Amino acid sequence: MKPKSLNHPHADPFQHFMDVLRSPDLPESSISFLQSCGRPLHLARGEAAELREQEQRTAIFVSEGAAKLVGHVGADREQIVAFCFEGELLILSVTSHTPYTLQALTECRLLAFPAGDLITKVTEATSSAIVERTFLALDQARDASVLLGRKTAQEKLASFLVSMVDRIGVVGPKIIALDLPMSRREIGDCLGLTIETVSRQLTALRNHGIIKTYGRSKITILDMARLSERAVQASCTT
Amino acid sequence: MKPKSLNHPHADPFQHFMDVLRSPDLPESSISFLQSCGRPLHLARGEAAELREQEQRTAIFVSEGAAKLVGHVGADREQIVAFCFEGELLILSVTSHTPYTLQALTECRLLAFPAGDLITKVTEATSSAIVERTFLALDQARDASVLLGRKTAQEKLASFLVSMVDRIGVVGPKIIALDLPMSRREIGDCLGLTIETVSRQLTALRNHGIIKTYGRSKITILDMARLSERAVQASCTT
DNA sequence: GCAGTAGTTTGACCTGAATCAATGACGTGT
DNA sequence: ACACGTCATTGATTCAGGTCAAACTACTGC
Numbered sequence: 001m002k003p004k005s006l007n008h009p010h011a012d013p014f015q016h017f018m019d020v021l022r023s024p025d026l027p028e029s030s031i032s033f034l035q036s037c038g039r040p041l042h043l044a045r046g047e048a049a050e051l052r053e054q055e056q057r058t059a060i061f062v063s064e065g066a067a068k069l070v071g072h073v074g075a076d077r078e079q080i081v082a083f084c085f086e087g088e089l090l091i092l093s094v095t096s097h098t099p100y101t102l103q104a105l106t107e108c109r110l111l112a113f114p115a116g117d118l119i120t121k122v123t124e125a126t127s128s129a130i131v132e133r134t135f136l137a138l139d140q141a142r143d144a145s146v147l148l149g150r151k152t153a154q155e156k157l158a159s160f161l162v163s164m165v166d167r168i169g170v171v172g173p174k175i176i177a178l179d180l181p182m183s184r185r186e187i188g189d190c191l192g193l194t195i196e197t198v199s200r201q202l203t204a205l206r207n208h209g210i211i212k213t214y215g216r217s218k219i220t221i222l223d224m225a226r227l228s229e230r231a232v233q234a235s236c237t238t
Numbered sequence: 239m240k241p242k243s244l245n246h247p248h249a250d251p252f253q254h255f256m257d258v259l260r261s262p263d264l265p266e267s268s269i270s271f272l273q274s275c276g277r278p279l280h281l282a283r284g285e286a287a288e289l290r291e292q293e294q295r296t297a298i299f300v301s302e303g304a305a306k307l308v309g310h311v312g313a314d315r316e317q318i319v320a321f322c323f324e325g326e327l328l329i330l331s332v333t334s335h336t337p338y339t340l341q342a343l344t345e346c347r348l349l350a351f352p353a354g355d356l357i358t359k360v361t362e363a364t365s366s367a368i369v370e371r372t373f374l375a376l377d378q379a380r381d382a383s384v385l386l387g388r389k390t391a392q393e394k395l396a397s398f399l400v401s402m403v404d405r406i407g408v409v410g411p412k413i414i415a416l417d418l419p420m421s422r423r424e425i426g427d428c429l430g431l432t433i434e435t436v437s438r439q440l441t442a443l444r445n446h447g448i449i450k451t452y453g454r455s456k457i458t459i460l461d462m463a464r465l466s467e468r469a470v471q472a473s474c475t476t
Numbered sequence: 477g478c479a480g481t482a483g484t485t486t487g488a489c490c491t492g493a494a495t496c497a498a499t500g501a502c503g504t505g506t
Numbered sequence: 507a508c509a510c511g512t513c514a515t516t517g518a519t520t521c522a523g524g525t526c527a528a529a530c531t532a533c534t535g536c
Contacts (some may be wrong), residue, residue, distance in 0.1 A: 028308045050262075057373065071384035074470050079387040087528060093373035098384045133330035134372050135295065135353075141379030142319045146309035146336045147428030148386035149317040153493065192387030197493055199515055214504065216513070230311050422484065422532065437485055437522060453532065454483070 013063035013111050014038055020061075020087050023130045034185075038111040043067070043104035051092070051102065057115045059130050060090045066181045067109025070189070071098045080190035082140065083182065089133040091115065106181045148192045151232070156191040157201040158230035161211070165221060167208055175219040183216075205230075251301035251349050252276055257456070258299075259367045276349040279343035281305070287350075289330070289340065295353045297368050298328045303346025304348050304419045308427070309336045318428035321379065321420065323406055327371040329353065344467075379380045386430045394429040395439040396468035399449070403459060414459040443468075 010016035014035055038061075041049055049067075051058065060067075062084050069090060070080040081100065084090040093115070094100065115130065147159055161178070170177040180187075184195045191198070205211045210223045210230075221227055245398040248254035252273055276299075281286055282436040287305075289296065298305075300322050307328060319338065322328040331353070332338065353368065385397055399416070418425075422433045429436070443449045448461045448468075459465055 058345050071380065071388075072390045074384040075395075077388045079384040081383045086306060091373070091376060093372055093377055096377040096381050098381050102379070114471075131369055131372070134376060135329070136333055136371070138329060138372060138376045138379060139331055139334045141345050141376060141383060142307075142338070145319045145379060145382045145386055146311060148383060149427075150309075150311045150315045155311075189387075194494060195514075196495080196516085200493090203515075236265065388521060431485075433484075434486085434525085438523090 010063055013040055013061070013109050016063045016087075017061045017111055020089075027168065034113070038113050041110040041112055043108050043110065045104055045107050047104050049102040049104075049110070051210070052152065056092075056094045058092045059113045059115045059133070060084070060092060061111040061113070062086055062088050062090065063109045063111060066105040067110070068103050068105050068110055068182070068186065068190075070101050070103055071096075072101070073098070078189055079192065080186060081144070082137065083167075083190065085181075088167075090132065091130070091134045091137050105186065132144050153191075153193055154195050154204065155230060155232050156193060157187075157198065157205065158227050159220070159232075160187060160191055161205075162228055162231045165224070169221075176224060178219040178221065180217045180219065248301055249418075251278055251299070251347050254301045255299045255349055258327075271320065272351070276351050279348040279350055281346050281348065283342055283345050285342050286343075287340040287348070287401075289350070294332045296330045296373070297353045298322070298330060298340065299349040299351070300324055300326050300328065301349060304343040304423060304426075305346055305348070305354070306341050306343050306385060306420070308339050308341055310339070311336070316427055317430065319382070320375065321405075321428065323419075326405075327368065328373050329375050337403045357468075391429075391431055391435050391439050392442065392468060393470050394431060395425075395436065395443065396465050398425060398429055399443075399457070399459065400466055400469045403462070407459075414462060416457040416459065417465045418455045418457065456465075 010019075017038070018031070018034075030081070041060075043049060043065075049060075064086055066086065067084045067090070068080050069084070069092070070136065071079045071081050082090060090102070092100070092102070147156055151159065164178055164180065165171075165176050168181075169177065170179075172194070182190075184198045187193075188195050188198045195200075202211070202213065206213060208226070210221070210226050212220045212222060214220070247411075248257075255276070256269070256272075261456075279298075281287060281303075287298075302324055305322045305328070306318050307322070309317045309319050311317065312474070318330060321343070328340070330338070330340070333339055360461065385394055389397065402418065403409075403414050406416065406419075422436045425431075426433050426436045431439075440449070440451065443465070444451060446464070448459070448464050450458045450460060452458070
C-alpha cells in the first residue's frame with residue numbers, strides 16, 4: 001500500500017450511487033435519465049473541480065476518496081465549510097456572496113448532477129434523498145456556526161474529532177481508530193484556527209490521555225467519553 | 239406608533255403564505271391539505287416557540303415580525319444561526335448535535351408546517367419552494383461559516399449590515415435606511431462577538447463616515463460602496 | 477415631564493489564539 | 507539507506523477581541 005492509489009472498490013461510480021441512494025421503486029426511465037446527467041469527475045489530490053455554469057446548483061456524489069468545500073475571503077484567507085467522504089452527497093448551491101471551490105482531499109472519483117434537473121425531473125425517491133441530504137447539510141452547517149462562533153480551540157478540536165469518529169471512525173473494542181485524510185492546515189481551515197493551535201490542542205488532548213497519535217494522520221481515541229465531554233454539544237444539562 | 243403592536247397587514251397568515259409561495263397551479267386539495275397542517279403560532283417579543291416532537295423537521299413561515307434561531311453551547315454561550323424576517327421561510331431539521339431554540343425577535347405571527355408531510359404529500363410547486371428555500375438557507379449557513387471562521391470584527395459588522403440592507407433595508411436616493419429589530423447582544427450572538435465589540439465597530443464605522451446611527455435601532459448607510467468593501471465578500475479580485 | 481431601568485457606549489486591562497521563529501519528524505524519491 | 511522537502515511540533519511574543527467596570531442614553535411607565 002505504498003503508492004496508495006485508488007483501489008476501486010466500486011468499479012462503477014453510478015452503480016455505487018444507486019446503491020447508496022437505495023431507491024428500490026425508481027422506474028427504469030428515471031435511472032437512465034440519472035445516468036445520462038451524472039458527469040463523472042476524477043480529481044488528483046489537491047486538485048480543484050471545474051464546475052460548469054449550469055452546475056451552480058449541483059449534487060456531487062463522492063464515490064471514492066474525500067473532498068472539501070472551501071470558501072474564500074480575500075486572496076489568502078480560506079474557510080473549509082464542509083468535508084465530504086466516500087458515499088456522501090455534497091449539495092452545492094451558489095446563491096452565496098462568498099466564492100467557493102471544491103477540492104480533492106485525496107485522489108477521488110465523483111459524480112456531478114445538476115440538482116435543478118434532478119429535483120424537477122425526477123420527483124421520486126431520488127429527489128427525496130437529495131432533499132434529505134440537503135437538510136442534513138443544513139444541520140451540519142448550522143452546527144458549524146455554533147462551533148465557529150462560540151467554542152474554544154480545545155472544544156473545536158474535540159468536536160471535530162467526535163464528528164470524524166461518526167463519519168470515518170473504525171470502532172473497535174475499547175478504542176476507536178481514525179485515519180484522517182486531511183492535513184493540520186485543513187483541520188485548522190475548517191475550525192477557524194491556525195495549524196499551530198490545532199497542533200497544540202492535539203498535544204493537550206494527548207497529554208490528558210484522551211487520544212494517541214501515530215504519524216501524521218492516525219489517531220486513536222482512548223477515552224471517547226471525555227472527548228465528547230470536551231466537545232460540549234449539550235446544554236441545559238439540568 | 240407608540241405601543242408598536244402588530245398592525246396586521248396580512249389578516250390571514252395562511253393567505254400571506256400562499257401569496258409569497260406563488261404557486262398558481264396548485265390543486266384545491268393540496269391547498270386545503272396545506273391549510274390543515276399549518277399550525278399558527280403567535281409569539282411575544284423574546285418568547286420561544288414550543289416545537290412539538292413531530293415538528294423536528296419543520297418549515298416555519300414568518301407572516302409578521304422577526305425571529306431568530308439560536309444554538310446553545312453549555313449553559314451560557316449562545317450563537318444565533320439564522321435571523322428570519324417577514325415573508326421568509328425558516329427550515330428547521332434537527333439531526334443536529336447542538337440544541338436549538340426558535341425565539342421571537344419582535345412580536346410575531348408564524349405558521350409551522352411539518353416539513354416531512356409537505357415534501358412527501360405535496361410534491362408540486364410548494365415542495366419545490368421549500369426545497370428552494372432550503373438551498374438558500376444552506377448557502378446562508380455556509381456563508382456564515384466563512385464569516386465566523388475567517389473575518390475580523392470589522393468585516394463581520396460590515397457583512398452583517400450589508401446582509402440586513404439586502405433583507406430589510408429601505409433604499410432611498412443616496413442613502414439606505416435600516417431599522418434593526420435586534421439588540422446589540424443579538425447582533426453579537428450572530429457574529430460570534432460581544433456587545434462591546436459590536437458597539438466599538440459601529441462607532442468605528444460611524445467615525446469613518448460610512449454609517450450614521452439614530453437611537454438604538456435606526457441606522458442609515460451613507461456610503462454603501464465602502465461598506466461592501468469592508469465586508470470583503472469577494473476574493474481573487476485579480 | 478420625570479424617574480427608573482434596560483440597553484448602549486466608552487475606557488482600562490487581560491487573555492486566548494495568532495504570529496513569528498526554530499527545531500523536529502515523516503514520508504517520498506533516489 | 508540516505509537526503510531532501512514538506513508538514514508538524516514547540517517556544518516566545520504580539521495583538522484582536524474579551525472581560526470588567528463605569529458612565530451614559532434611550533425607551534418605559536407613572
